[in-house]
Amino acid sequence: MKRGLLVVLSGPSGVGKGTVLKEFIDDPSLKLAYSVSLTTREKRPNEVEGVNYNFVSRDQFESAIKNGELLEYAEFVGNYYGTPLSTVNKLRDEGKNVLLEIEVQGCIQVREKCPDALTIFLVPPSMEELEKRIRGRNTEPEEIVQQRLAKANRELDMVGQYKYVVCNEDPKLAADIISIIIKRHMD
Numbered sequence: 001m002k003r004g005l006l007v008v009l010s011g012p013s014g015v016g017k018g019t020v021l022k023e024f025i026d027d028p029s030l031k032l033a034y035s036v037s038l039t040t041r042e043k044r045p046n047e048v049e050g051v052n053y054n055f056v057s058r059d060q061f062e063s064a065i066k067n068g069e070l071l072e073y074a075e076f077v078g079n080y081y082g083t084p085l086s087t088v089n090k091l092r093d094e095g096k097n098v099l100l101e102i103e104v105q106g107c108i109q110v111r112e113k114c115p116d117a118l119t120i121f122l123v124p125p126s127m128e129e130l131e132k133r134i135r136g137r138n139t140e141p142e143e144i145v146q147q148r149l150a151k152a153n154r155e156l157d158m159v160g161q162y163k164y165v166v167c168n169e170d171p172k173l174a175a176d177i178i179s180i181i182i183k184r185h186m187d
């Protein structure tokens with residue numbers, strides 16, 4: 001059986017990664033499996049343990065780092081986020097194309113370890129629109145919104161690290177473009 005691809009969808013917080021991926025993740029022709037990350041962040045009211053994230057303590061996360069259990073990890077605005085290595089390997093060995101939805105530092109680590117990873121950077125139409133989206137989501141207090149926006153400016157400078165850049169003006173259109181990119185790499 002052909003080993004599955006490693007697909008990395010990255011981009012600044014609030015650009016719409018989660019919104020766009022909902023438009024293509026269940027397309028059976030893409031054979032995708034979503035990699036559920038570990039995080040030390042507080043669960044948001046609409047999130048489900050084991051579906052959006054596996055929510056863990058800082059001690060549990062640091063043990064996972066020490067034991068080499070993570071493909072990549074990063075500290076993002078005060079919390080740890082990381083990708084469980086064994087799950088990614090198992091799914092890829094089953095022929096599934098594994099989708100990571102991660103921030104920029106994590107993507108750089110993935111590229112170093114898996115140079116053939118298919119890396120896609122989602123960008124907003126403008127910084128004003130990005131700010132509108134983060135605020136409109138209403139999930140973070142003002143202080144965290146400010147930190148995420150400051151980080152977004154630095155992350156957008158890393159656009160050259162990615163194989164593909166897709167603008168999220170319209171989620172369905174962005175999803176269609178990403179689906180075409182994945183299909184091309186499945187051949």
Ligand SMILES: Nc1ncnc2c1ncn2[C@@H]1O[C@H](COP(=O)(O)OP(=O)(O)OP(=O)(O)O)[C@@H](O)[C@H]1O
Pocket residue numbers: 011012013014015016017018019020133134136137168169170171
């Ligand atoms: N193309 C779009 N046009 C307008 N609003 C959008 C678009 N895409 C996403 N949004 C809105 O922007 C907000 C942020 O989207 P989303 O939560 O998917 O971003 P994200 O990149 O996954 O964020 P994070 O990395 O912080 O998890 C949501 O309220 C979503 O409905």
Ligand SMILES: Nc1nc2c(ncn2[C@@H]2O[C@H](COP(=O)(O)O)[C@@H](O)[C@H]2O)c(=O)[nH]1
Pocket residue numbers: 011012013017037038041072073074076081082083101102103104105106107
């Ligand atoms: N490096 C990693 N980044 C991750 C991972 N899982 C999610 N993320 C990214 O963190 C930020 C913040 O997420 P939020 O859910 O608190 O809004 C966002 O850019 C995510 O894509 C991971 O495993 N590794």
